[in-house]
Amino acid sequence: xxxxxxxxxxxxxxxxxxxxxxxxxxxxxxxxxxxxxxxxxxxxxxxxxxxxxxxxxxxxxxxxxxxxxxxxxxxxxxxxxxxxxxxxxxxxxxxxxxxxxxxxxxxxxxxxxxxxxxxxxxxxxxxxxxxxxxxxxxxxxxxxxxxxxxxxxxxxxxxxxxxxxxxxxxxxxxxxxxxxxxxxxxxxxxxxxxxxxxxxxxxxxxxxxxxxxxxxxxxxxxxxxxxxxxxxxxxxxxxxxxxxxxxxxxxxxxxxxxxxxxxxxxx
Amino acid sequence: xxxxxxxxxxxxxxxxxxxxxxxxxxxxxxxxxxxxxxxxxxxxxxxxxxxxxxxxxxxxxxxxxxxxxxxxxxxxxxxxxxxxxxxxxxxxxxxxxxxxxxxxxxxxxxxxxxxxxxxxxxxxxxxxxxxxxxxxxxxxxxxxxxxxxxxxxxxxxxxxxxxxxxxxxxxxxxxxxxxxxxxxxxxxxxxxxxxxxxxxxxxxxxxxxxxxxxxxxxxxxxxxxxxxxxxxxxxxxxxxxxxxxxxxxxxxxxxxxxxxxxxxxxx
Numbered sequence: 001x002x003x004x005x006x007x008x009x010x011x012x013x014x015x016x017x018x019x020x021x022x023x024x025x026x027x028x029x030x031x032x033x034x035x036x037x038x039x040x041x042x043x044x045x046x047x048x049x050x051x052x053x054x055x056x057x058x059x060x061x062x063x064x065x066x067x068x069x070x071x072x073x074x075x076x077x078x079x080x081x082x083x084x085x086x087x088x089x090x091x092x093x094x095x096x097x098x099x100x101x102x103x104x105x106x107x108x109x110x111x112x113x114x115x116x117x118x119x120x121x122x123x124x125x126x127x128x129x130x131x132x133x134x135x136x137x138x139x140x141x142x143x144x145x146x147x148x149x150x151x152x153x154x155x156x157x158x159x160x161x162x163x164x165x166x167x168x169x170x171x172x173x174x175x176x177x178x179x180x181x182x183x184x185x186x187x188x189x190x191x192x193x194x195x196x197x198x199x200x201x202x203x204x205x206x207x208x209x210x211x212x213x214x215x216x217x218x219x220x221x222x223x224x225x226x227x228x229x230x231x232x233x234x235x236x237x238x239x240x241x242x243x244x245x246x247x248x249x250x251x252x253x254x255x256x257x258x259x260x261x262x263x264x265x266x267x
Numbered sequence: 268x269x270x271x272x273x274x275x276x277x278x279x280x281x282x283x284x285x286x287x288x289x290x291x292x293x294x295x296x297x298x299x300x301x302x303x304x305x306x307x308x309x310x311x312x313x314x315x316x317x318x319x320x321x322x323x324x325x326x327x328x329x330x331x332x333x334x335x336x337x338x339x340x341x342x343x344x345x346x347x348x349x350x351x352x353x354x355x356x357x358x359x360x361x362x363x364x365x366x367x368x369x370x371x372x373x374x375x376x377x378x379x380x381x382x383x384x385x386x387x388x389x390x391x392x393x394x395x396x397x398x399x400x401x402x403x404x405x406x407x408x409x410x411x412x413x414x415x416x417x418x419x420x421x422x423x424x425x426x427x428x429x430x431x432x433x434x435x436x437x438x439x440x441x442x443x444x445x446x447x448x449x450x451x452x453x454x455x456x457x458x459x460x461x462x463x464x465x466x467x468x469x470x471x472x473x474x475x476x477x478x479x480x481x482x483x484x485x486x487x488x489x490x491x492x493x494x495x496x497x498x499x500x501x502x503x504x505x506x507x508x509x510x511x512x513x514x515x516x517x518x519x520x521x522x523x524x525x526x527x528x529x530x531x532x533x534x
Contacts, residue, residue, distance in 0.1 A: 039313060039317045040307045045308070045420075046305070046306060047508050047509060050507075146420070147414075147417055147418070147421055150414055151414070160431075161428060164431070240317075241313050241314050241317040242314060267534035
């Protein structure tokens, strides 16, 4: 393991490619290995025990590939599994939760932060706990939005149905002074325009992908693990199942086509 | 394995409980063992290879429990995995696809049948193939409805959003003479009232759960495996993950509460 080793990134499916995209934009010289657990997607409706077991299997695989650090590019796994993963593995491990929390606290003016995520992420209360650990006075509003991921995967990004669903989930926040909302699921940045229509354009939408790329840079720099190369990093994509729509959806998450994806079995 | 052995029933999650319900209503003396693969739910977005592998793991587990027959109470697994399962196991195996097809052909008046299901079920073309094998003149209209399962699981059974989504998926069928529609996913019978509002009350909605219970009776009777007892059958529920909402949702699928659920790991 050295500064020339690759960075491992994983998610329950394809959403984590938004994190990949932010990392490759910030550090084009880094070699990246991405694992999408498409055979067992989604994690957001499952228990901490199951999500942790699946995350460990993926980390074991990434370690076999010789990664120098692992980014848990899935909010549910970051909320439910990361503390246990940090106890088990000695390499640098970074989730998307802490970077999102830091950014929300920076941008929040009136001490009220909103968090939206999957059922499991919201139920875990990881976001309110992390926010209040850093800023005990802060008021946190949480809302699970279980239909957002299926709507994105259906391709209904800017669609009347999606606008109605957003209105149902977030309408009650209109009269509150929520000025900063954490997009606590990697699919949600794709819905930013619909969300802005619902809560207005003055709200700051915290995209954890961008924040995670910044935090990863700091983490690698501090440990002298940043690749000195500033371009030409390689990309390797693994998935546990290869649904047809993977290639189609990848374009919207990653901003470019996925190329070859190798299918792996993790159990 | 005898007429006194239990019947195994499995699904990717909870939807198969509608089949359980139909079987327990028709044969209250049978012992039933249900497995919901809630850790890896849903199957409807995954490939045939992965769905087959998961189905085999569940069949192996059910065989260890000494079942006399297995009901694949999941349309996706019936469409993608059943032929392979029948080749591998020697006990009676029944899916929900064939019974639904038989019922649709009986109720269809004008030779036009509609099929709705998950993305994987529709993509497999198993329904049109099975219908046309029996009745080569029949015209089949298929529509994947990927948002129906998340909408049911959100509890939006009779909800304006669900009506709009149904209108988008099925509106184009209004001008066709589709008089019989197969509900090709165990969640869909819960949406029957919304579907009736969309396509009118003259359409016959084929609920595979009821048809499967009838076919199972014939199958067991022919092989002299029907339990002679006419009441007091036991129920045992297994799941590969135990999401909180399992107990809540079970009520709508099963018509009564689930009682104790044992969590098992299949890999």
